[in-house]
Amino acid sequence: MSFLNLCFRTSPLSKLATRTAQNLKSVRTYARSHILKVTVCGGAGRVAKLVCLLLKQSPLIDELCVYDVADTVRFAKELAHVDTGCKVSAYTGKEYVKKALQNSKIVVILASSPKTAFLSYSAMFDPNALIMQELIEQFSYFCPKALLAIATNPVNSMVPLASEVLKAHGVYNPNTVFGITTTDVVRANSFAAEVQGLEPECVFVPVIGGHSDNTIIPVLSHAKPCNDFTNAELEKITLGVQSAHRDMIKAKFKESANLSCAFAISRFTLSLVKALRRKSDIIECAYVKSNVHPGTKYLATPLRLGPAGIQKNLGLPELSEYERCLLENAVPLIADDVIKGERYAKGLD
Ligand SMILES: NC(=O)C1=CN([C@@H]2O[C@H](COP(=O)(O)OP(=O)(O)OC[C@H]3O[C@@H](n4cnc5c(N)ncnc54)[C@H](O)[C@@H]3O)[C@@H](O)[C@H]2O)C=CC1
Numbered sequence: 001m002s003f004l005n006l007c008f009r010t011s012p013l014s015k016l017a018t019r020t021a022q023n024l025k026s027v028r029t030y031a032r033s034h035i036l037k038v039t040v041c042g043g044a045g046r047v048a049k050l051v052c053l054l055l056k057q058s059p060l061i062d063e064l065c066v067y068d069v070a071d072t073v074r075f076a077k078e079l080a081h082v083d084t085g086c087k088v089s090a091y092t093g094k095e096y097v098k099k100a101l102q103n104s105k106i107v108v109i110l111a112s113s114p115k116t117a118f119l120s121y122s123a124m125f126d127p128n129a130l131i132m133q134e135l136i137e138q139f140s141y142f143c144p145k146a147l148l149a150i151a152t153n154p155v156n157s158m159v160p161l162a163s164e165v166l167k168a169h170g171v172y173n174p175n176t177v178f179g180i181t182t183t184d185v186v187r188a189n190s191f192a193a194e195v196q197g198l199e200p201e202c203v204f205v206p207v208i209g210g211h212s213d214n215t216i217i218p219v220l221s222h223a224k225p226c227n228d229f230t231n232a233e234l235e236k237i238t239l240g241v242q243s244a245h246r247d248m249i250k251a252k253f254k255e256s257a258n259l260s261c262a263f264a265i266s267r268f269t270l271s272l273v274k275a276l277r278r279k280s281d282i283i284e285c286a287y288v289k290s291n292v293h294p295g296t297k298y299l300a301t302p303l304r305l306g307p308a309g310i311q312k313n314l315g316l317p318e319l320s321e322y323e324r325c326l327l328e329n330a331v332p333l334i335a336d337d338v339i340k341g342e343r344y345a346k347g348l349d
């Protein structure tokens, strides 16, 4: 180090400059850690891009971060043209995952293998499990306190897999890990409204169970504002919601649903945002760690959300005979899916 350099480094002026720079850095760090940042992993994907467009319109989100192993920059540049206050950031490649996740308050996972768009729910496990495991490891290093919303299929197994990875890293909080099942609620609301001749916006049908064919259970006996259905209508709506994934793949010639799914995923994410912003009475159904049924450790039920995630699990509504029968058939299927995810995370498969 030169003499001049030494003088400058030790002069009172330089000390003041150093202190000012340090203060500025801590102010910036404080500001960054207090913004409401939502990160979408798998952000360059078909559904995720639509989710991002919907989230960009929310005045409650300060920063929307798009992260993917595929290019995010061009999409994010265009997204940033939408004239809303929410700032857009974008990172491409695993070497930037830290930057993408740091300071996130909510992380939505839609990352998935490219070959899964026309597969059944269970067939998506093998291609997606490693992607999920790696992302959750990064999550546990860089933003373990964020709310984690998992859309990647099969949700029934991915949530237990993620939970085990978080446990192994000592950062698991069951109140902050969600499997997104809002797609089923949105479908149940629309199908019930159509049968009843009501405006879909006014209809709410809770959906319990899991997110795969026979584990999706619309609780039409608790449909609001009206739960009056014939047996034939009950069966038509229930089977319609359960088979919607397959039906869309057939209708779209080997591509799964995008639009309604993105709408549903953004609705759930915005409910998490509202809960973090301390809005009251935020109720959503989601697939979470649960002790409401002795046959399974995870179950979708209605939840009251708050700033710390699940404020209260509202449990199972009183079920009709038909719904009870569907649930009892679904529980062993869900329990198997749970074991599959847990075993993978523990390296047993
Ligand atoms: N829970 C639900 O209601 C819904 C779930 N899904 C699921 O969401 C996932 C995404 O669906 P699509 O958008 O159709 O798939 P997609 O194939 O269009 O997009 C997946 C994206 O993930 C990225 N990706 C892969 N590995 C990654 C990694 N390690 N880190 C970050 N990004 C990575 C890919 O590059 C791709 O851009 C699927 O698993 C799908 O089944 C889709 C709709 C509804």
Ligand SMILES: O=C([O-])CC(=O)C(=O)O
Pocket: 117, 153, 183, 244, 245, 248, 256, 257, 261
């Ligand atoms: O797997 C997908 O891409 C879509 C999905 O979950 C559904 O349609 O329920």
